[in-house]
Amino acid sequence: MEKDADGFYTPAPAAKEKTPEQSVEDKEAATDLVKSTFEVSVTLADQQGDPNSPLHSVKTFEQLGLHADLLKGIFAMGFSKPSKIQERALPLLLSNPPQNMIGQSQSGTGKTAAFVLTMLSRVDFSKNKPQALCLAPARELARQIMSVVVAMGKYTPVQTEYAIKDNLPRGAAPITAHIVVGTPGTMTDLIRRKVLDVSEVKVFVLDEADNMLDQDGLGEQTLRVKNMLPRNSVQIILFSATFPDHVRNFASKFAPSANKIELKKNELSVDNIRQFYMDCRNEEHKYEVLVSLYHLLTIGQSIIFCQHRHTADRISQRMTAEGHKVASLHGAKDAAERDAIIDGFREGRNKVLITTNVIARGIDILQVNMVVNYDLPFLNERDNSANKEDARPDIETYIHRIGRTGRFGRKGISVNFVHDKATWAQMEQIEAATGKHIIRIATNDLDEMEEQMKKALK
Numbered sequence: 001m002e003k004d005a006d007g008f009y010t011p012a013p014a015a016k017e018k019t020p021e022q023s024v025e026d027k028e029a030a031t032d033l034v035k036s037t038f039e040v041s042v043t044l045a046d047q048q049g050d051p052n053s054p055l056h057s058v059k060t061f062e063q064l065g066l067h068a069d070l071l072k073g074i075f076a077m078g079f080s081k082p083s084k085i086q087e088r089a090l091p092l093l094l095s096n097p098p099q100n101m102i103g104q105s106q107s108g109t110g111k112t113a114a115f116v117l118t119m120l121s122r123v124d125f126s127k128n129k130p131q132a133l134c135l136a137p138a139r140e141l142a143r144q145i146m147s148v149v150v151a152m153g154k155y156t157p158v159q160t161e162y163a164i165k166d167n168l169p170r171g172a173a174p175i176t177a178h179i180v181v182g183t184p185g186t187m188t189d190l191i192r193r194k195v196l197d198v199s200e201v202k203v204f205v206l207d208e209a210d211n212m213l214d215q216d217g218l219g220e221q222t223l224r225v226k227n228m229l230p231r232n233s234v235q236i237i238l239f240s241a242t243f244p245d246h247v248r249n250f251a252s253k254f255a256p257s258a259n260k261i262e263l264k265k266n267e268l269s270v271d272n273i274r275q276f277y278m279d280c281r282n283e284e285h286k287y288e289v290l291v292s293l294y295h296l297l298t299i300g301q302s303i304i305f306c307q308h309r310h311t312a313d314r315i316s317q318r319m320t321a322e323g324h325k326v327a328s329l330h331g332a333k334d335a336a337e338r339d340a341i342i343d344g345f346r347e348g349r350n351k352v353l354i355t356t357n358v359i360a361r362g363i364d365i366l367q368v369n370m371v372v373n374y375d376l377p378f379l380n381e382r383d384n385s386a387n388k389e390d391a392r393p394d395i396e397t398y399i400h401r402i403g404r405t406g407r408f409g410r411k412g413i414s415v416n417f418v419h420d421k422a423t424w425a426q427m428e429q430i431e432a433a434t435g436k437h438i439i440r441i442a443t444n445d446l447d448e449m450e451e452q453m454k455k456a457l458k
């Protein structure tokens, strides 16, 4: 086990709309910030290897022996040095013969670039066939991953295709693109319809892998895709900020003999996200408190998470009727609308996004400096135990939700609304599981909230 204690993250630039040039400058400045304070443990599939050997960690992108066109793409994105997970994962991901990887690192620390670079460097551009597939749990995340593939591959001849709903019409010609990114249902459908020929696939990536493998969620569909791929010749890459025990075993079977990079349990969320809670009297009071926070929510950008679609719709309609500008996004909206809403938010046209767990994972919008858990995430959804005392908090989803702020060393704050015994108990369990203190802010003291917010974001 290797320990790093290089210091804390430093403040992010003010949240304003940025020109592409400014974003690149920000990222260059940010590269130095992700000197993590967290511990990772590296377990090599080949037990003879020494995980602390310099060969298993790089300090520069140049050391990776990447093609010059890829290096050019990386630098054009404003990345000057690899982040910790990239330092550790990339040498293992790129070594030959290819080896599977199960990689864990906190939210916003640069996992995407690690797997995108692997896909791009393994593809043979002279073959017009799909060679790398990447699955994500939601179309918004698939589109974001694709934007990284396109940016990083800007100076390569890479061709890409989406496997997301409403992208390819019935009767579409076979895909000739090298890299296909999508969601598992559509990916399965395209393979079955023979629009996607997988015979040349050599890299298979699951982003948010614990979610993709969860038996109660997307696990079955993901397994179906894997079972259609060539046997034994595909490099399987699993990445997430969380790998709860109940999926770890399955992950090890899914990606056999994988190199593993793991976080310690109390290192699951980054320290640069300050966590608060507000003690509301009841459901209606939650709404009033949210409205009273509107000014603070719009200082930068913010995401409000609800457990149900109807709550997201209801509060956004009410707030809109009362003259506030908010957008709402959830899985019941049609594909085109979802794309327009997330793009509008990404571009800063909307500053407050009210949503469900659909974008709890992976979404990377640097200007988001506040996350509100209007409802805490909980499990036991099927028994409809929303307000029952036995509703267990969904710790992983909580970690991912608050991770929508505090990206790549920036600062951020999260606020939980608690309003009864059950939500109190859930929050205490979250505190215990993450080992992070959640600070109370009075609901009637907006000045304190503003003060705390300024302090946290300084």
Ligand SMILES: Nc1ncnc2c1ncn2[C@@H]1O[C@H](COP(=O)(O)OP(=O)(O)OP(=O)(O)O)[C@@H](O)[C@H]1O
Residues within 6 Å of the ligand: 027, 028, 030, 031, 078, 079, 080, 081, 082, 083, 086, 105, 106, 107, 108, 109, 110, 111, 112, 113, 240, 241, 361, 362, 363, 364, 366, 403, 407, 408
């Ligand atoms: N080496 C780097 N230098 C500068 N910026 C980087 C570097 N690597 C990644 N980034 C930036 O850091 C941000 C977070 O990266 P990314 O979205 O890959 O995080 P993640 O680890 O996948 O997070 P999550 O667990 O939430 O999905 C992105 O804006 C990305 O462009």
